[in-house]
Amino acid sequence: MATKQRKAADAKVDKNKVYTLKDAAALVKDINCTKFDSSVDLHIRLGVDPKKADQAIRGSVTLPHGTGKTKRVLVLCTPDKEADAKNAGADYVGLDEFIQKIEGGWTDVDVIVATPAVMPKIGKLGKILGPRNLMPNPKTGTVTNDVTAAVNDVKGGKITFKVDKAGIIHASIGRISFAPEKIEQNSLELINAIIKLKPTTAKGTYLKGLSMASTMSPGILIDTKSVQI
Numbered sequence: 449m450a451t452k453q454r455k456a457a458d459a460k461v462d463k464n465k466v467y468t469l470k471d472a473a474a475l476v477k478d479i480n481c482t483k484f485d486s487s488v489d490l491h492i493r494l495g496v497d498p499k500k501a502d503q504a505i506r507g508s509v510t511l512p513h514g515t516g517k518t519k520r521v522l523v524l525c526t527p528d529k530e531a532d533a534k535n536a537g538a539d540y541v542g543l544d545e546f547i548q549k550i551e552g553g554w555t556d557v558d559v560i561v562a563t564p565a566v567m568p569k570i571g572k573l574g575k576i577l578g579p580r581n582l583m584p585n586p587k588t589g590t591v592t593n594d595v596t597a598a599v600n601d602v603k604g605g606k607i608t609f610k611v612d613k614a615g616i617i618h619a620s621i622g623r624i625s626f627a628p629e630k631i632e633q634n635s636l637e638l639i640n641a642i643i644k645l646k647p648t649t650a651k652g653t654y655l656k657g658l659s660m661a662s663t664m665s666p667g668i669l670i671d672t673k674s675v676q677i
Contacts, residue, residue: 453481454664461666468674472660473631477624479665485516486624486663488631492617492642493657495650502647505617506610508588509641513630514605516623519558521602522546524566524584529595533561536599547573555580559608561590561598581610609638615656617642624662635660639675 457479467475476488496503522540523533524547533541540546540557543566550573560577562570562584570577570584577583584590588608592598609619621634639658646654655676661667 451481454666457481458666461668463669466669466671469635469670470628470632470674472668472670473628473635475668476631476660476662476665477628479668480624480662481664482624482662484663486665487517487620488622488624488626488660488662489618489620490635490638491657491659491661491667492619492639492655494611494615494617494642495653495656496611496615496647498611498613498615500649502649504611505642505645505647506585506587506608507641507645508601508606508608509638510601511605511607511621511634511637513622513626513634515607515620516626517558517620519602520556521599522557522560523595523599524560524562524570525595526563526565529563529593533595533599536596537603538595538599543569550576555582557582559590559602560584561592561595561602563593563595564591567591581608607638609642631660636675643676 460479480486494505496505498504520539523538524543525533530541547569555576560582574583589598589601607619609617611617619638621638622631655672658670658672659667660670
């Protein structure tokens with residue numbers, strides 16, 4: 449059964465209307481049903497075939513206003529890089545003991561950074577880390593020898609994104625406590641990054657659908673034309 453708050457929120461969203469990104473960023477705050485500082489998420493449907501390697505869109509972007517959430521970072525590296533990772537503010541640093549923990553089912557982190565030298569050891573963790581979008585990847589800047597920069601990026605609002613099997617990218621772009629302008633600007637930063645990654649082989653409309661929602665609140669459809677320059 450829908451709560452009174454949820455029913456009131458549903459009533460404020462016109463299901464037959466597509467909103468501009470600016471209007472959606474204001475409305476998402478107005479219809480929030482939670483007492484906690486919930487996440488604001490974008491759902492972006494792309495005209496791609498994720499089964500084709502060149503259309504499996506993935507990348508990273510630094511949100512101008514951060515995510516509003518402190519991310520827990522694990523750095524998997526050789527001993528000579530451990531001090532750099534710790535000084536940069538990584539929450540966990542090491543190698544073999546964390547590989548064993550992950551093999552045992554531990555994935556209590558938001559981002560994993562690895563140095564190229566240790567990637568052969570981490571390859572076997574793909575089945576556990578892949579589905580959780582935690583596998584280090586050079587395309588997202590999480591496989592690097594510069595662990596200091598990688599940790600600083602993540603702590604400073606860098607997010608990674610990846611298209612799912614249905615051709616949709618789901619990403620958190622802030623918190624409900626953010627001002628509408630910050631929600632709008634963070635959204636645009638992500639959308640522009642995705643537009644720049646449009647593969648030459650993708651046919652037809654690339655940005656097919658766009659919606660915004662906060663935790664436990666109804667989705668707001670956004671006019672894709674309002675976000676394309």
